[in-house]
Amino acid sequence: MTLSMADVDHWDPGQIDEVSDALVDRARHSGTAADELRGAQAIAEWDGEAGEAAKQALEKSAVEHDSSAQNDVLAAMAAKKSSGDVRAVKSQQKSILEDAAATPAVAINLETNTITPPDTTGWEGEDVQQLADKMRDLEDRIVALLAAAQESDENLSRVMTAAGGGDPQSPAEQGARGADPAGMLSELQHATDQAIVDQMAKIHGIQKQLDDALKNMYVGRPGSSEFDTANNTARKLRGELATALNDLGNIPDYSLVDPKSITVFPDGHFQINTTENGVPYQVYGQLKNGTGEFFDQAKRTAYTFKGGTLDSTNTLASGKVTPDDELLFNAVTTAVGAPEAVLAAKGLGQAGIHGFKALLGREAFESFAGVTGENVIPKALVAAEARADDAAANLAGHHPPPTLDRPSPPPVDNLTPAAAVREQPLPGPAGEHPTPAGSVGEHPAPVAGGVDHHPSPIGASPDAPAPLSRDSPLFDDYHPADPGPGFTNADGGLIYPDDSLPSKPYAIPGTVIDNAEIPQGTVVDRFGYPGGSWMSPDGVPFAERALPPGSAEKPYYQYVVDDPTALPPGWHIEQSQAAPWFHQPGGGTQYRIVAPEGDEASVETLVDWGFLKEMR
Structure with a gap:
């Protein structure tokens, strides 16, 4: 069938969209029916040949519904593409007609696809030549338009065939294969x-x-x-x-x-x-x-x-x-x-x-x-x-070609040390995050292989304060829980969240304040030696700090903000709410000391610079 511009003018891409939407709805129903049939098969209790025959029939029907759903989705995709193609063809035709109406105007017969020039009697030679050039350009564009329209029409025909349950492929496509x-x-x-x-x-x-x-x-x-x-x-x-x-x-x-x-x-x-x-x-x-x-x-x-x-x-x-x-x-x-x-x-x-x-x-x-x-x-x-x-x-292009033996992510309740950084799906830590046993940094990132790059100090300071009494109100509603395998490396070291990740998993999402200002006279504290970079406002309950139970046995320090302007150059304080960790709810306010790359952020340094003054 030879198409005309009049045919294109009557095309309605909205109707094709309706076909696509109807196919998607039909696919949903087919998919649901397949799942229900398999559910019926799973709960069938009868035995013997009749029962087996019934189960096979149910599975066959489910497969047919699955196939129907997939075919409908593919046909819906093709219909959407056809709708876009038709819109493009109609837009192309609209542009041709608008250009034809511009001076010098020519008439286009949509039924015959022909161009009729105006009467050029009395025109200058230059104007006649301009008209001839315009007509040649329009003729070329009409030929291209009709070719695109023919292709769109054939594709749409295959879509409608598929929508009716037929084979959407053209004969030349069946059984053919590409090369790459x-x-x-x-x-x-x-x-x-x-x-x-x-x-x-x-x-x-x-x-x-x-x-x-x-x-x-x-x-x-x-x-x-x-x-x-x-x-x-x-x-x-x-x-x-x-x-x-x-x-x-x-x-x-x-x-x-x-x-x-x-x-x-x-x-x-x-x-x-x-x-x-x-x-x-x-x-x-x-x-x-x-x-x-x-x-x-x-x-x-x-x-x-x-x-x-x-x-x-x-x-x-x-x-x-x-x-x-x-x-x-x-x-x-x-x-x-x-x-x-x-x-x-x-x-x-x-x-x-x-x-x-x-x-x-x-x-x-x-x-x-x-x-x-x-x-x-x-x-x-x-x-x-x-x-x-x-x-x-x-x-x-930094990754080598993938292999087919890539391991699946480990279970969340039995993470390997290597998985702690990348695939540990637990939320970030909270509180001031003291060092795991035998480590200086109270908040080290999880390390692949369980190697701790923060060696423990040679000895504790003889002037270190005692641990906080368990009678303190800070331990109200605190229920100690063993970290378990989900928070413990193979070598026994504790798994803390990776504070280098942009997502800041140690904080409840949306609570991070990058440059927090702590007023003079504010009392802060921490569980653990001052070589770490985390502290909390005085009075934050221990459970809301989401710390491991061993932190409660560490020296308890208190400080007061003595000079808020005395931060070392390039340093700042980040405030957030502690995310759940170590089976504790978190939610308490925490401060993280952030230093420029190459510097080791610590509470001790803030004391040396006069930002903090030790109280206990």
């Missing part, structure tokens, strides 16, 4: 790595806004309009942070995919046949120069990229909700609020927190050890930072 699966895999991984880096930048931006909102809360009085506005903003931003983390976790990682599992078709579409945790799944779509769409069956999500940037995602609902899903959703709800958790799950309910599950690792959710409303966000932040670091290194 490794190149396709490289482009796919580059796109997802860039998406991770971009999403982490978004997370950092939300964290900064959250910090600012909480600072405004501290300045305002409870009940004031300023306080209420900042409080509402902070709640909204906590929800946005949870959503952004969930979105990052849902971005796929194809670094372990074998290029041999990829088929590239002549039209540029690719198909990956691979497995996840022993379960086979497919990835199908098209990506060229950072633009395209693909559907990941394992994540039940379609991804749209434009110009190297992840533009949008569309996740199918799962009809099956596991106990792990419920526990995780409840943890996120406790952390950010119920409406915000629903938004983070994209309206997909408890099964929609799949991004958090991917970040924290499968093993973490087999037992859900340590995942609570207090620490689920800090855990996810640590894991997100680690994944973003990997993605940035991949983009910079």
